[in-house]
Amino acid sequence: MEATQQTPHIVMVPTPGMGHLIPSIELAKKLILYNNISITYLISNDGSSLEPQKEALQALPKSINAIFLPPVSFDDLPEGTKIETRIVLTLIRSLPSLREAFKDLKERSNITAMVADLFATEAFEVAQEFGVLPFLFYTSAALDLSSMFYLPKLDETYSGEYIDLPEPLKLPGCIPFQARDLVDTLHDRQNEAYKWLLHAVKRYRMADGIILNSFTGLEPGACKALNEDWPGFPPVYPVGPLIRTISSREDEDGSECLKWLNQQPRGSVLFISFGSGGTLSHEQLLELAYGLEMSGQRFLWAVRSPHDLASSGAFFTVKSAENPFYFLPDGFIERTKDLGLVVSSWVPQIKILNHSSTGGFLTHCGWNSTLESVVHGIPLIAWPLFAEQRQNAVLLSEDLKVAVRVQANEKVVGREQIAGYVKGLIEGDEGKMLRKRMEDLKEAAAMAMEKDGSSTRLLAEIAQILSNNRTI
Template identity: 55%
Template sequence: MALDTHGQQQNLIKPPHVAIVPTPGIGHLTPLVELAKLLLVHHNFTITFIIPNDGLHLAPQKKLLQALDPQAISYIFLPPVSFDDLPNDVMVEIKMVLTLTRSLSALRDELIVLIQSTRLVALVVDLFGTDAFDVANELHVSPYIFFTTAALSLSLIFHFPHLHETTTCEYRDLPEPIQLPGCVPLHGRDLTDPVQDRSNEAYKVMVRMCKKHRSAAGIMVNSFVDLEPGAFKAFKEQGQGLPPVYPVGPVIKMGSVDGFEGNECMKWLDKQPNESVLFVSFGSGGTFSQEQMTELALGLELSGQRFIWVVKSPNETAKNANYFSVQGSEDPLGFLPNGFLDRTKEVGLVVPSWAPQVQVLSHRATGGFLTHCGWNSTLESIVHGVPLIAWPLYAEQRTNRALLVDGLKVAVVVKCNDKGIVESQDIAKYVRGLIEGDEGKLLRNNMKGYKEAAKLALSQEGSSTKSLAEVAQVWKSLNT
């Protein structure tokens, strides 16, 4: 018995340890890495990343993890899973969830090792990782979610099982907007892609995943109280049946410039007037058809405004073609209209595939951001006070657009023609309006207000700092 007590004392002397399990995609790993840094620096946690492995495109993930402090943050890649049994057109979200569910046995083995060798107090997953809860509960480890998008989307997830049971039509055909407590009204067509076809396997996966969110021991949200006050107030008021919700954002990459393209972008920006440049980027996964890419190029040229455009090779079938694959070997610049680079060389900088987004957004010369409305990009814009042209492509980006345009009033939204194409003359109009027009001034002022609010939330006595400290305190009190 005395030995057992001694063992417990030994365990309490060890720093509390957290296991973090991201689902595939660099956009999911990045905020989790930033969360890990906060837990280490401010709360003395040690961390292990356990990475389910889709067998593809792991170089960016490895690069990100190798840059961390190896004394405090370690990482393990689980054995790759196979998707050979899946049809080629399976939705990205199904692959993300299956990468985790097919790794549960390997995850369980790694968690057992951590339980034996560290003082493991919590398992943290992202919003697609809730199938790991079964393993966490079996091993008596508290399961938490780091919800890497808006509180609006979390509200929708809590409400979704009810929506599923009380409607039979496709959500895009709902006659009235969905009213979520404390949130901007949402049209059914603005819901995330995997729920837009009730007969698709992805729909069943989403229903199951949404139900599992309620069984988390707690949910940290990458947003902050002053950005979405109504939603966070409603979570508190709903109380019973919901896990505790902690607004801990904005948790974003602060990063440094690396690589030739990074330096080239910054040198070019240094020569431009204040708030005169539009940054054009559609995230790590976003892609366009050749026709849309051509319209975008001509629209930027027609606008007469300065721009930095991160160009990717076109794809005719998917808007998220780069999510699970390495950028094609073809030079994306070869798909631009003839003469475009020569005609715009005085006002534009075109960079293939990648640019140092955080540095570009934080630069004094950047006056607007044409974006897919991914949540990481959205938070980076807010932290740096850059207004937006919202062009959602996939996943929950249309939901984010509703928040940005209708709720926060920091973005103007693009409109498509009957073929689903945003035309060049419209693009030119949006760009001029944002950089030079009165509407742009209004959006910029609104965004600067949220920039100040974000700064306050992350200050020493700020709401998000206190919220994360609350989570840390709960974890430290667990004597596992």
């Protein structure tokens, strides 16, 4: 343990999944720059491999440590239990071991605060038990956090399914959006996952503050409203964009992608990736391949094996070891070899987005990928699949106007439609307008993280609050 008894020590409590751990790590790396803070992660274990988490945490400075808690059992849960339910239960069932680890740390170090993930609000009771500040880290957009603030009232005032609401939702400072674009978990109020999410959201008020991975230059209206128009909720600190930096793995891997990009004209390549958890049906995968071929545009595609029952392969659901190339159209690789590169392994996304040849990104609109696109100024084709991605797509396409959204009115988006989106983004007039607006956001993101930028100032303020175990 690097910390002394006097060094302010912060405990970070993430929940399973790299999508939430990655921005949490970036937050930790920022916080240790202030006030000689040290940090320990308490990692709950759902029983799946923790190698990705261990790899990410082992590469951190010595003042950031991790304790991996014993795995919990899900033998009593029925098959098909929603991801959100399992995430929350992982933390709840880890509470005894988390409490013991916290107690041990408290005896050996000066713990001043706990920062818990948005699904880890049960851990607040441990923070209060040991007299330290409970903070929440919200890893998505201000628009998404606004909908969570509104959820308890919506639950009380509307008895039906939200997808049947006749009017758009109009939240303070946010663009109006249809209820069908709410996070997946809210589409079935009878499911246990809905009840667990509502339970977690009601506990947000227990936090002394909420750290938000967005920034005022990206969502000015929503960020302002979160602190002015939601009485009873804790103050919100937009400190983003917190995104991955280039890792040692990116220096070692991905050379094939980068060598290929080096040979392409500036701004000519569409990067296609649905993230580590996004999956398409086999039929949709075929249509995407044919659409890319029809477009005649250059592309770099990180392809995954299809799955016909789930759009989310993240966490606990889809585990396919099959070669995704097997599912592509016959002859596709050969026919497109002069235009495209298809890879089935991990790709260095940050380096790809930062490459001068990359002119667009077809994305599932996960918030990490969204912020990475903003930081690097890459316009988007928004193809949301699950979680809060439809809300992100609304923000990107209708509010910020840096993306064209795929209109999936039918079960499968056709190849002609896909070809139109791709061609329009890379060489069309609409693509030029999207690119210009994204360049403006890129500049705003850089300003937020400058020495006197809005996010930097708030990070310094949060570090002081967490170090002193008191609100300012």
